[in-house]
Amino acid sequence: MTMEILYSFLVVGHFIGLAAIVGPFLVQMRRNSDFAIGAVLGGAITQLVTGIALTGIAASQIEDYTKIFVKLGLAxxxxxxxxxxxxxARKSGNTRGVKPFFHAAGGLALVNTVVAVFA
Incomplete structure (x- = not known):
């Protein structure tokens, strides 16, 4: 029972991390500056931590780790x-030169979501 509750909280955290990456990406993808890269970084950290924890809890039920390793690599x-x-952004004081990194992070997060659902 306790592990189920912990697992559920981790899933919620994992979804919040995904929202922190994909939300700003979809809203700001056409911009040239003022990207919410801090939110994306926070979401990426949240995704990594909760994903690793979820894998640890479910390790006894996982038969093939290929999907897990692909998702970890993308994360x-x-x-x-x-x-x-x-x-x-921190070095330059603005987010103008952040665009390629912002798009890479957002696009790869979407790919990771597709892998999670369809693989």
Whole structure:
């Protein structure tokens, strides 16, 4: 019972992390500056932590880890893109040069969602 509650809270956190990445991406994808890269970075960190925790809890029920490794690889790429974008924004003082990192993080998060649903 306790593990089920923990698992449910982690799933909610995982969805919130996804929303923090995909929401700003879909709303701001046509912009050239003022990206919410901090939210994307926070979402990427949340996705990584909750995804690893969810895998740990469900490890005894997982037969094939291929999907998990693909999703982890994509999540790491999302995190790296968001981190590089955040560092660039912090260094330059604006988010104008963040666009490629913002788009990479958002696009890869969408790909990761497709893998989660269809694989």
């Amino acid at each position: 790491l790429l999302v995190f790296v893109a968001a981190l590089l974008g955040w560092l660039r």
